[in-house]
Amino acid sequence: MNKFNLTFSLKLAFLYTLAKLKLIHAFLPEGLRDNLPTGWNNKMFWTAFSSGGRKIFFDYYCEFKEPKDYRPRESVLPEFQLSEEDIKFFYENGYIGPFDLMSPDQAENLRHDLLNSVSNTESFLAKNSKVEEEKNLTESLLPVVTNTRHTITEDYKKTALNRYNTFIDRHLDNSKIRDLFKQPEITERCAQLLGPDLILWRSAFFNVSPHSKGTHFHQNSTWLYQDLKESVVNPLRTDELFQITCWVALTEANEKNGCMTLIPGTHKEMVPLKLGEKSIYEAKKYRLYGNSFFADLDYPIESAKKSFIEMKAGQLFLFCERVLHGSADNSTDNSRWGISGRFVRTDTRIFTKEILAKGHQEVLYNIKNINLDDFKVVLVRGEDHFGYNKILKD
């Protein structure tokens, strides 16, 4: 771990104070204004400040308040019903499942079909953004997409970027992915946890290649780390359950080939990263400082009790992204594939007005200027009484 950095703390205190003084932002030089930790809360500031830059949150810090009761928030058909016990289990552990969605054969066909189709068509992101400096797609970004910590060659970088463009948010241009996530096996269960009116805002394919390391352990909350300045997911409250991820197994997933692995109960609070010298990313920016893919979490991952979510192809499980999760290593000769969809209520704003107007960036991938004029969410259940998000019409 690096040393306590007094200069860091003093600078951060200055910048955090300025960040809170919104009225004077218009009068600040742009360079300074752009580097203010405006997306941070007091806990994030205090953790970074009091550790002299050695501990920093990767995503927006929030805690999880227990609900008043564990009654389902929507009544659904009996076959999809969760009991109060089930809901209590979800709140205690941060996940529930697996449940059946389709047969292994159907999952296998779907995987072929989807991978073929997303590999041969252009994604929303690829159409609407440009990579500013490919040479700056540094080594710190690549393990995210590739699940490896190999030496990075030029070829490898391109592959990583292609993979990113191929596998993220393809529900925006692929109706089969939308249909997949509109199925009642998913929406009816999410509704009992979140409420009746739901949108899908993100989807992503995840692959653990043969004989490679599994996905590193991580937590997510509001995706503040993407844009650095503003959260992507903006719920009315962050101290309650505001989002659920549905992970669908497109191949069988077990301990040998890289099934999802999580540490039950860790969704109750976000954990900071312990920064080492190497992990410092975007060091000039005090808004967010770490890269969870190289820094260790301030949590005893190795010795923690883990749940291995073994699934048949075609099953799904639901989890709160704030639970510490990753996947087992794949020691087999075949890839393990899954696709996840992220669901929130219609009262949640995806992207702030400012990001929508100015464009988005994926800092970890160095993808800048993502134009969001055509960005939409998918209403998968109920009605939208808020109008915060543009809805994709099928």
Ligand SMILES: O=C(O)CCC(=O)C(=O)O
């Ligand atoms: O499939 C994996 O290995 C990781 C998935 C994941 O991190 C997610 O769905 O949030």
Ligand SMILES: [Fe+2]
């Ligand atoms: Fe994740």
